Amino acid sequence: MSSSELSDDDMPLARANGTVSNAHIPKSVDKAMDKAIDDSEMDPPGVSVRNGPVMDDSMEVDESTTNGTSKRKARISTGKAVNYRDKGSDGDSDDEVPLAKRQRTSKKAVESDSDDEPLAKKSSGKLPPKATAAAMGLDSSDDDEPLTSKLSKQKAGIEKKAEKEAKAIRAKENGAKKATPKKMKEESASEDDVKPKSKRKPNGTAKKANGVKKEESDSDIPLTKKAGAKKANGKVKEEAASAKKTKEGSEDAEEPYRWWDAPKKEDESIKWETLQHNGVIFPPEYEPLPKNVKLLYDGIPVTLSLEAEEIAGFFGAMLNSTHNVENPTFQKNFFADFTEEVKATGGAKDKNGNKVAIKEFSKLDFKPIFEYYDGKSQERKARSTAEKKAEKAAKDELEKPYVTCIWDGRKEQVGNFRVEPPGLFRGRGEHPKTGKVKRRVTPEQITINIGKEATVPAPPEGHKWKAVQHDNKATWLAMWQENINGAYKYVMLAAKSSIKGQSDFKKFEKARELKKHIDRIRKDYTKDLKAELMADRQRATAVYLIDKFALRAGNEKDAENEAETVGCCSLKYEHVTLKPPNTIIFDFLGKDSIRFYDEVTVDIQVFKNLKLFKRAPKSDGDDIFDRLNTGQLNKHLTNYMPGLSAKVFRTYNASFTMSTLLKELKNNNASIQEKVKLYNDCNRKVAILCNHKRTVGAGHEAQMEKMTDRIKGVKYQKWRTKQMILDIDPKQKKKKGADWFELDDDLEEAWILDHQAFLVQEQRTKIEKKFAKENEKLVAEGEKEMKAKELTERLEVVGDLEKKFKKENKTKKVEAEGKSASVEKYLAAIEKMDQRIATMMVQAEDREGNKEVALGTSKINYIDPRLTVVFAKKFNVPIEKFFSKTLREKFTWAIESIEDEDDWEF
The missing domain is CATH 1.10.10.41 (Yeast DNA topoisomerase - domain 1)
Incomplete structure (x- = not known):
């Protein structure tokens, strides 16, 4: 049926182009679908079989730079590779196959009863690696149960716990409300701390919740496009928490603003009362090329x-x-x-x-x-x-006035105070505007947002600002429109600022509130998967996919001005391939034009629904969810909870899953590194179970080679130390046994020669760099440089080391080194080496397990940081092991707000 043959009731709610589904689904259609699909050999639903995106061979990958002066270069290990996984791991897993071969999966078409063809076949044919037990932290050696079955059971168990917890929370709240009017009043007052006030208002009269969604919309819309805001009734005074005494010698040091302890504002839409800042820094003017360069x-x-x-x-x-x-x-x-x-x-x-x-x-x-x-x-x-230090000092001095602003009388860190320099737009993924010229931004394009009583920063000489605003409901300091996509760019506060912290807090509190309603939401969408109305069935299927597989809701795009990226609600016919009996293959350009590829097993009814949504005469270019858009989906979700949107599921599922997994851990006498690995194992499972995964990075194999070489290097050092024991006391061979002094099997002769050459070169490099640094210091202090003869003398030890290795290789004996050498001293050194090897093996195994998982993304964006803090306290692990200095500043609210709560739960 074409769209022209449909009545007004049959027209899609979101889009009116292309082929459209019928408004109602006859029972005869459902019966025919049931007969057509054989679900006798159905895979357990709810898990990912294979994940993406795919890395193209031609794609450049920026390798992270390392600090330090003497970093080891990767060299191919000639010995046997170290096996970081348990010996019981499945030997046929993709982990045993070289990276290049793993990414060059056969171009064989996916068998399907439809004429669908995934992007993988249409383009390069390279598929991401399949999910493996090792990558998911699961033991594959205990039985013959398939991996997908294990994952499905674990996921179902977590969802069952979520259902019980939701019912228990509501029962507790209902019981408390029935107690006494006084208790009911107290309960209501306490709920105001984390719940929107509109929660208690009747339907139809509730105001929009002052949650994270509203804050984001306030910050992202220019004032010229906003409706007139109502004036606040008076000023709200904020009392900061009692300040701690400053340490001796740091009277000028400012204590961080403990906003989580401060009284709540009467009007949360008011972001500030006073605001002073110094505007933005512009990039330097263009320096013309020399006349001879054309x-x-x-x-x-x-x-x-x-x-x-x-x-x-x-x-x-x-x-x-x-x-x-x-x-x-x-x-x-x-x-x-x-x-x-x-x-x-x-x-x-x-x-x-x-x-x-x-x-x-x-x-x-x-x-x-x-x-x-x-x-x-x-x-x-x-x-x-x-020279580099002097330039940096000058740059820091120039930027100093722009780094902070005065927000309600306190200093706050500003984030991106630098205006982007002109250049060529690159975009991410397959952006259609890549290569276009990003024009230089002038002061005449910039709007300044600042307090009425504050001094407006002066624009560069000869220029003026586009406008100066005083909007205390916005959190941006400056704004302009870029020329590529017409998007608005904002100067905001830094991630560690109190404003950003409050935004994060609200996001995770919103996810915590979803705990109370998740069982009803899942029950309702499961029921509506068989709804008679097409719109209801499409909505239920979309919520299922968003909840189970962390698909983003998706928004409609202007194909002429934006990259053709999609999400769940905007999926097209060609983006979904059906593989009976219940496997779905997603293949499309997702957020930031990054290719999203995922093979998942779904509930059989969801498979039937997607088959129905793709029925002829639909074809490439037609919408799958043609009677649904993101706005309608989110509006439906607010019936369960004010402010609930599709993106909250991602945060909730990650945080609740992590909370459940951490509760199952038992504190033991493990080392710090082993405890860190325990945490990472849980984080990894969250990424797998919640479908936050990635393809193995191009540099992973090289990184593992480096780790292998480092471990073997310590093993070689340990062997030499044992030989030194024999040099001092040959009787130890009989006492310890000949085997104790043998060389490890993976330390082959070719590798040893290569390693010795590396040690010689490493020592030479250290001496040369130290010599150059000392000379630099002498010159800076106005003294004479040391002569080359000094360097030659220092390098004599390198020649001695080279001779020593040659002698050892010839005689197979190692002479004792160091002052006051003794058997006891060497045995103590060997014990420390064993500990180093054990720690490095754990780290290597951890990294190997993380190769398909972006732990940082889930830990920073989706897992409530308070869960990490609780784990660190419970297991007595320094928080520095999980959060870098930047993250500790960003999550100060999480670290300090529960410092006295040993029983905090998500």
């Missing part, structure tokens, strides 16, 4: 206007980023903007002043520009440490 067109050096030359420089400076500059879309968009600028600014000219028509991108040669910028880059890198 862009070449068809071999001819051309002269451009400064504006066009700057754009040419953007492309020329990034020639080494082949992933971008060799991308046809990137080239096309750049060339269109570049030639437009050339024409608008007088055109390109040769050395004689004749105009040169630039018509073909392939004739452009940016090498002279690249070589110029690359040379400047190398010069910057070659500067002395003193």
Whole structure:
């Protein structure tokens, strides 16, 4: 049935284009579907079989830089690789296959009774790795039960606990309300701390909750587009919590604002009473290229206007980023903007002043520009440490006034106070506008938001601000509109600020509140999976997918201006492949244009529904959920709880699952590293069970090689120490047994020679760098440099080490080293080495297990940080093992708000 044949009642609620489903589902259709699908061999529902996104071979991956001066380079280990998993692990798992082969899965089509074809087959054919027991922290050696069955049971068990807990919470609350009017009043008052006040108002009259959603909308809409806000009735005074005494010698140090202890505001829409800041920092003006550095067109050096030359420089400076500059879309968009600028600014000219028509991108040669910028880059890198420190100090001094603002009389850290410099837009994933020119932002485009009584920061000389506002319901300090997508950019407070902390707190409290209602929501959508109305059935199926598989709700996109990314409600026909009896393959561009690929097993009714939603005459381009959009879905969810939206499920499921898993742990006498691994194992399971996963990173194998070499290096050191014992007391061989002195099986001769060469080079590098650093210091203090002869003398120990290794290899004996050498001293050293090896093995096993899981993402964004704090306290592990300094500042509220609560629960 085409859309033109439908009545008004049959038209889709969200979109009116394409083929549309019938409004009602006849029982005969359901019966026919039941007969068509054989569910006798159905896989257990609710788990992921294979996950994505897929890494393309051509994609550049930025490797994280490391601090320090002497980092070990990876070298292929010639010995047997260390097995970090239990010996009972399944030997046929994908973990045993080299990374390159794991990502080059066969292009064989997925068998299906539909004409669906996943993106994986249409494009590269490379599929992500399958889920493995090792990656999920599950023991695969206890029985023959399939992994999917184990995961399904574990997930079902957690959901059962959630159902019981929800009923228990409501029963407790209902019992308390029935007690006495006084108790009821007290209960209501206490609920105000975490619940929106509208919760207690009758339906139809409730105001919008002052939750995180409202705050985000306030911050993301320019004042020119907001409706007039009502004036607050008077000022609300905030009393800070009693300040702790400052430590001796730090009288000027400010105590952090303990907003979680402060009284609540009467009007939470008012974000500040007074606000003072110094605006933004603009990037430096463009420095023209030297006259001898020109862009070449068809071999001819051309002269451009400064504006066009700057754009040419953007492309020329990034020639080494082949992933971008060799991308046809990137080239096309750049060339269109570049030639437009050339024409608008007088055109390109040769050395004689004749105009040169630039018509073909392939004739452009940016090498002279690249070589110029690359040379400047190398010069910057070659500067002395003193020069780098001086430049950093000058930069810090310049930025100092912008780093903080005065918010209601207290200092708060500002986040992104720097205006983005011009350049070429890269985007993420397959963004259609990659390569377009990001224009320079001027003060005339910027709106300043500041207190009425505050001094407005002065714009750069000769310029003026677009506008100055005094909106105390917004949390942004400055705002402008960028030219690529027309999006608004905001200067906000830093992640560790009290405002951001309160936003995080509200997010997790909203997820905690969902605990009370999750059983009713799941019961209702399970029932509606068989609803007669198509709109109800589509909504129930969408909520099922969002709850079970952490799909984002998705919003409609303007294909001309935005990347064609989708979520659950905006899935198209081609994004979902059906694999009987109950496997669904999702393959689409998700958030930030990152490819989302997931094979999941679903409830048989969900499989039937998706098959129904894809019935002919639907085809590629048609919406699967054609009678549903994100707004309607979230509006339905607010019937259960004020402020509930699809994104809350992601936070709730991660936090509740983590809470359940942590409760099952028992504190024992394990080492700190083993306890950290326990926590990471739970975090990993959360990512697997809640479908927050990733494909194995391109650098994982190299990282594991490095760890293998480090472990073997300590083993070799231990063997040498044992040989030194024999050198002192040969009788120890009989006492300890010959086997105790044998070389480990994985320390092969070829690897030992390679390792010895590495140790020699490492020592040489350390001496040379120390010598250079000492000379730098002498020059800075106005003294003479040491002569090269001094370095030569210092390097003599390197030659001695090289000779020592050659002798050991020849004689198979190691002479004792160090002053006052003794058997006891060496035995103590060996014991410490054993501890180091054990710790490194645990770390390596942990990293191997984490290869398919982005632990940081779930820990920072989805798992309530108070759960991590509780674990750290209960297991006596320093919080530094889980949160970096930046995260400790971001989650100060979580660390300090429950410092006296040993029994806090999510």
